[in-house]
Amino acid sequence: MNQVIELVKTNAKKEKPSVESLGFGKYFTDYMFVMDYQKDKGWHSPKITPYEPLVLDPSSMVFHYGQAVFEGLKAYKTKEGKVLLFRPDKNVKRLNLSCDRMSIPTLDEDVVLEAIKQLVELEKDWIPEEEGTSLYIRPFVIATEPYLGVRPAGQYKFMIILSPVGSYYSGQLSPTKIYVEDQYIRAVPGGVGYVKTSGNYAASLKAQEEAEEQGYDQVLWLDAVEKKYIEEVGSMNIFFKVKGEVITPKLNGSILGGITRDSVIQLLQHWGVPVREERISVKDIFNAYHKGELREVFGAGTAAVISPVGELKWKDEQIIVNGNQIGDLSMRLYQAITNIQLGKEEDVLNWTVEI
Amino acid sequence: MNQVIELVKTNAKKEKPSVESLGFGKYFTDYMFVMDYQKDKGWHSPKITPYEPLVLDPSSMVFHYGQAVFEGLKAYKTKEGKVLLFRPDKNVKRLNLSCDRMSIPTLDEDVVLEAIKQLVELEKDWIPEEEGTSLYIRPFVIATEPYLGVRPAGQYKFMIILSPVGSYYSGQLSPTKIYVEDQYIRAVPGGVGYVKTSGNYAASLKAQEEAEEQGYDQVLWLDAVEKKYIEEVGSMNIFFKVKGEVITPKLNGSILGGITRDSVIQLLQHWGVPVREERISVKDIFNAYHKGELREVFGAGTAAVISPVGELKWKDEQIIVNGNQIGDLSMRLYQAITNIQLGKEEDVLNWTVEI
Ligand SMILES: Cc1ncc(COP(=O)(O)O)c(C=O)c1O
Ligand SMILES: Cc1ncc(COP(=O)(O)O)c(C=O)c1O
Numbered sequence: 001m002n003q004v005i006e007l008v009k010t011n012a013k014k015e016k017p018s019v020e021s022l023g024f025g026k027y028f029t030d031y032m033f034v035m036d037y038q039k040d041k042g043w044h045s046p047k048i049t050p051y052e053p054l055v056l057d058p059s060s061m062v063f064h065y066g067q068a069v070f071e072g073l074k075a076y077k078t079k080e081g082k083v084l085l086f087r088p089d090k091n092v093k094r095l096n097l098s099c100d101r102m103s104i105p106t107l108d109e110d111v112v113l114e115a116i117k118q119l120v121e122l123e124k125d126w127i128p129e130e131e132g133t134s135l136y137i138r139p140f141v142i143a144t145e146p147y148l149g150v151r152p153a154g155q156y157k158f159m160i161i162l163s164p165v166g167s168y169y170s171g172q173l174s175p176t177k178i179y180v181e182d183q184y185i186r187a188v189p190g191g192v193g194y195v196k197t198s199g200n201y202a203a204s205l206k207a208q209e210e211a212e213e214q215g216y217d218q219v220l221w222l223d224a225v226e227k228k229y230i231e232e233v234g235s236m237n238i239f240f241k242v243k244g245e246v247i248t249p250k251l252n253g254s255i256l257g258g259i260t261r262d263s264v265i266q267l268l269q270h271w272g273v274p275v276r277e278e279r280i281s282v283k284d285i286f287n288a289y290h291k292g293e294l295r296e297v298f299g300a301g302t303a304a305v306i307s308p309v310g311e312l313k314w315k316d317e318q319i320i321v322n323g324n325q326i327g328d329l330s331m332r333l334y335q336a337i338t339n340i341q342l343g344k345e346e347d348v349l350n351w352t353v354e355i
Numbered sequence: 356m357n358q359v360i361e362l363v364k365t366n367a368k369k370e371k372p373s374v375e376s377l378g379f380g381k382y383f384t385d386y387m388f389v390m391d392y393q394k395d396k397g398w399h400s401p402k403i404t405p406y407e408p409l410v411l412d413p414s415s416m417v418f419h420y421g422q423a424v425f426e427g428l429k430a431y432k433t434k435e436g437k438v439l440l441f442r443p444d445k446n447v448k449r450l451n452l453s454c455d456r457m458s459i460p461t462l463d464e465d466v467v468l469e470a471i472k473q474l475v476e477l478e479k480d481w482i483p484e485e486e487g488t489s490l491y492i493r494p495f496v497i498a499t500e501p502y503l504g505v506r507p508a509g510q511y512k513f514m515i516i517l518s519p520v521g522s523y524y525s526g527q528l529s530p531t532k533i534y535v536e537d538q539y540i541r542a543v544p545g546g547v548g549y550v551k552t553s554g555n556y557a558a559s560l561k562a563q564e565e566a567e568e569q570g571y572d573q574v575l576w577l578d579a580v581e582k583k584y585i586e587e588v589g590s591m592n593i594f595f596k597v598k599g600e601v602i603t604p605k606l607n608g609s610i611l612g613g614i615t616r617d618s619v620i621q622l623l624q625h626w627g628v629p630v631r632e633e634r635i636s637v638k639d640i641f642n643a644y645h646k647g648e649l650r651e652v653f654g655a656g657t658a659a660v661i662s663p664v665g666e667l668k669w670k671d672e673q674i675i676v677n678g679n680q681i682g683d684l685s686m687r688l689y690q691a692i693t694n695i696q697l698g699k700e701e702d703v704l705n706w707t708v709e710i
Contacts, residue, residue, distance in 0.1 A: 025503025028414060054415075055408045058516050059383060063497050066421055066553030067560070103560040138503060142418050148380025148493060148518060150556050150590055152564065161413050163503060183545055188579040190540035192558045198421030199554015201505050203547045205422070205458040209507065224543040225580050235505055 005033070005118055010050035019130050022166035024303070029123045029135075033115045033160035036144075037105055043158065046111060048119055051161065057146035061153040067143035068198040069098035072302050073259075074134040074165075075120045075355070077127040078343035083355040085137075086341050088116055090259045095139060098195035103152035104141055112139065112158075117355050119160055124355075128164050134341075136165045173334060175310025175324050176299070178233065179216035180282055181207050182315060186231065186254075188224035193231075193254035208234060216313065218299070222282065224254065230280045236299030236307060237261035240280065241329055242288045243295070250277035260300040264333055266349055273329070282314050289319045296327030305341075306334035360388070360473055365405035374485050377521035379658065384481045384490075388470045388515035391499075392460055398513065401466060403474055406516065412501035416508040422498035423553040424453035427657050428614075429489040429520075430475045430710070432482040433698035438710040440492075441696050443471055445614045450494060453550035458507035459496055467494065467513075474515055476710050483519050489696075491520045528689060530665025530679050531654070533588065534571035535637055536562050537670060541586065541609075543579035548586075548609035563589060571668065573654075577637065579609065585635045591654030591662060592616035595635065596684055597643045598650070605632035615655040619688055621704055628684070637669050644674045651682030660696075661689035 010030055017027045028051050035046040062068050071091045076084045092113050096106040116137060120127075127135040139160045143153035184207035186200065187193020193200060207219045220238065223229040230249050232238055237258040239248045246268055251257050268275040288294040297309035308331075310324035321327075339345035340352060365385055372382045383406050390401040417423050426446045431439045447468050451461040471492060475482075482490040494515045498508035539562035541555065542548020548555060562574045575593065578584040585604050587593055592613040594603045601623055606612050623630040643649040652664035663686075665679035676682075694700035695707060 025414065028412075028501075032413060051413070053410045053412055055410055057383075057408055058387060058406070058514055059380065059493075059518075060409075062553075063417065063423055063495060064425055064493070064553055064556070065560075066423060066555075066557035068418055068421060068557070070419055101561060102557055103564055136503070138414075138419070140418060146383075148491070150559070150563070152560050159413055163414075185543050185545035188540050188543040188546070190538055190579070190582075191543070192554075197554065197557060198417075198419055199547075199552065199557055200421075201419070202421035202423070202457055202552060202554055204505070205420075205507050206456060208505070209458055224545070 005115060006045070006047045008047060008049040012050070016126065017164065019128055019133060019166065022128065022133060022164055024165045025136065025163050027164055029126045029162040029164070031119060031122055033119045035115070035158045037156040037158070039154040043105065043107060043111070046115060048122060054157070056144060059146040059148055061143040061145050061147060064148060065143070065150055066199050067102055067104055067153055068140065069095065069102055069104060070138060070140035070196050070198070071095045073137045074302060074341070075127055075137060076134050076341045077124070077129050080343070082343060083120060083124050083127065084341065084343055084352040085116070085120070085355065087259055087263070087351050088113060088353055090262070091139070094196065094257070094259070098197055099141060101192055101195045102197050104143070104156060107158060115160055119162065121355050123162055126162060126164050133164070133166050136163045138163065173306070173308065173326060175308045175326060176217040177215065177311040178218050178220045178309050178313070179211035179214060180312060180314035181211070181219045181221055182227055185224045186221040189253040191254060194251065194256060196256065204234060220312070228281045228283065230282055230285070231255050233299045235303060236301035239264060239298050239300060240285055240294065241296035241327065243293045244274060246273060246275040246329070247280055248275070248277055249280050252279070258301055260302055260305060260337070263337060263351065264300045267333060267336055270348065286314060286317065286319065294321060296329055297321045298327070298330040298333070305337055306330050360470060361400070361402045363402060363404040367405070371481065372519065374483055374488060374521065377483065377488060377519055379520045380491065380518050382519055384478045384517040384519070386474060386477055388474045390470070390513045392511040392513070394509040398460065398462060398466070401470060403477060409512070411499060414501040414503055416498040416500050416502060419503060420498070420505055421554050422457055422459055422508055423495065424450065424457055424459060425493060425495035425551050425553070426450045428492045429657060429696070430482055430492060431489050431696045431698070432479070432484050435698070437698060438475060438479050438482060439696065439698055439707040440471070440475070440710065442614055442618070442706050443468060443708055445617070446494070449551065449612070449614070453552055454496060456547055456550045457552050459498070459511060462513060470515055472710050474517065478517055481517060481519050488519070488521055491518045493518065528661070528663065528681060530663045530681060531572040532570065532666040533573050533575045533664050533668070534566035534569060535667060535669035536566070536574045536576055537582055538562070540579045541576040544608040546609060549606065549611060551611065559589060575667070583636045583638065585637055585640070586610050588654045590658060591656035594619060594653050594655060595640055595649065596651035596682065598648045599629060601628060601630040601684070602635055603630070603632055604635050607634070613656055615657055615660060615692070618692060618706065619655050622688060622691055625703060641669060641672065641674065649676060651684055652676045653682070653685040653688070660692055661685050
């Protein structure tokens with residue numbers, strides 16, 4: 001990395017919110033990172049500037065044709081005051097995968113990683129230290145060219161903003177209720193479901209709202225073609241423990257390849273717990289339940305880390321998983337991953353990066 | 356409509372571009388319409404203001420979760436100096452259909468229609484008068500709430516901007532080359548393909564780019580489930596004339612219900628030309644070609660009105676339609692619709708609205 005990141009200082013520092021009021025994604029720190037792209041110049045002028053509004057022409061293409069991709073990762077402060085990132089190289093790689101699919105010029109991965117590090121270092125006083133809290137890091141790219149024709153834009157902005165967060169799910173680790181969606185579809189092979197582009201999330205809201213009206217927390221998506229096979233939850237991948245084995249849907253082009261998902265698989269392998277990625281039908285899961293073989297269900301994602309599932313509803317049937325209690329394996333995974341993230345446990349798989 | 360639209364005047368008027376330089380969506384007029392939504396206030400404060408940049412927090416939800424919908428229609432100036440809109444009520448209805456699917460609060464249709472009329476009236480000197488030109492009207496809604504959680508936003512901006520345009524396709528009415536896309540997928544039943552939301556367009560860029568690399572102008576999308584049935588083109592619906600009959604894919608939940616499409620169907624019915632909406636396989640179209648029964652293929656959309664197709668490529672086969680010439684029916688439809696839009700021909704179906 002030989003590109004120098006300019007720093008524009010601010011004197012107007014914000015007051016930091018109390019831990020109780022944090023929530024998720026409500027407060028932002030004093031600085032942000034910005035880098036611009038222009039067709040003739042490439043990505044240029046990396047800068048850390050005061051956190052400030054964007055000034056964009058109403059015809060900026062992101063508002064109309066939706067070229068926008070993002071990432072989400074967290075920085076943690078250890079008891080000793082060290083600042084750790086969790087597998088940030090994976091996020092940077094996935095950002096470029098998203099860029100590529102959405103016809104956005106890819107970024108220099110070293111520059112992005114360096115930008116994350118410098119920004120977090122500068123803002124380290126913003127990292128909350130209480131159990132379950134962290135500094136959420138949101139890198140994103142938007143198409144800024146002012147033009148109303150459907151084609152890839154010629155101008156983009158890459159930014160990183162930081163938000164001190166509590167737990168994504170209000171309250172502590174507790175089983176969630178999941179609605180198996182059999183009407184709305186999130187993604188299709190040949191589409192953009194495997195990348196983090198804004199449109200995927202907008203398209204998911206209606207189903208999420210309707211599930212909530214019925215008293216469910218999240219939606220479990222099925223495949224677009226047969227509406228039989230399990231894909232993922234709102235912003236988590238999903239795992240099932242059936243008898244002694246853990247299974248999760250294999251990445252098929254419409255599922256987002258979660259970094260937590262990958263970490264869960266690696267940890268299970270490391271522990272010697274059988275784990276397989278495969279095509280999983282809802283029917284098989286419900287059958288396993290009826291045979292008394294469905295032991296645990298849990299989601300895995302950056303925001304919640306591990307989220308145990310206590311209830312699944314599919315068509316007219318509701319099943320209660322593991323007596324609506326947090327399963328042992330879910331708990332073990334949650335603790336192992338959060339302990340590694342917080343530097344409380346040996347980083348056996350070499351995941352954390354100290355700033 | 357009893358909401359009064361406030362007008363904030365500008366003295367800094369722009370110079371109008373020459374007709375030759377117009378292109379599509381490059382220049383914007385002096386004013387725009389803005390109306391805000393807040394959860395506790397609903398849609399409020401409709402205003403016509405000088406065309407100016409938006410000032411948005413980097414965490415504004417549109418950048419991250421893509422809640423954005425839009426419309427596109429045109430204003431025309433007749434020889435007598437009258438200003439005509441073409442079926443604007445249809446666009447306003449579709450805008451609300453899009454809002455509803457994307458969990459955006461719907462708008463008062465009378466207010467939107469009135470806003471379009473007042474803005475166009477104010478900017479009528481910007482309507483170019485040359486053959487094929489018009490004033491493109493772009494109403495759109497974006498989620499502005501600064502918040503990083505996946506849920507419908509609590510704040511939105513509805514805007515209308517205007518752009519004097521030449522022809523969408525550079526050059527005049529001439530046959531286009533279409534690539535039948537059998538890898539990438541645009542939309543799926545249960546998804547958002549039937550509405551005008553930004554993510555649909557971002558998701559289409561990659562296929563469009565690859566088709567262009569192979570020398571094609573546009574992509575023809577197939578259905579997501581079987582990849583057999585014809586859906587639509589980039590920003591046009593598609594029609595086939597097979598023997599004496601015209602067919603077009605029926606609206607199935609993944610195809611956008613184009614207003615030009617509807618107008619074509621109505622005109623054909625009015626003329627007594629047989630027309631049917633049905634599920635159409637690519638194979639049947641290629642078979643019709645081989646039997647010498649495929650007479651014409653054309654796209655229909657606001658930007659190009661009618662766009663004759665001269666070549667179709669599907670897998671390893673290319674077929675030349677109607678000797679790569681503009682078909683009689685395509686030409687007749689193009690002329691009838693543009694004549695009605697320009698007030699040159701009797702508006703038999705009562706489509707135009709004078710401002
Ligand atoms: C659609 C979707 N699936 C899965 C995940 C989990 O991915 P990760 O573990 O990388 O956070 C996320 C969240 O990032 C997501 O948005
Ligand atoms: C995806 C898509 N299909 C079809 C159309 C044609 O619709 P209309 O005739 O209303 O312009 C458009 C353009 O608006 C479009 O974006």
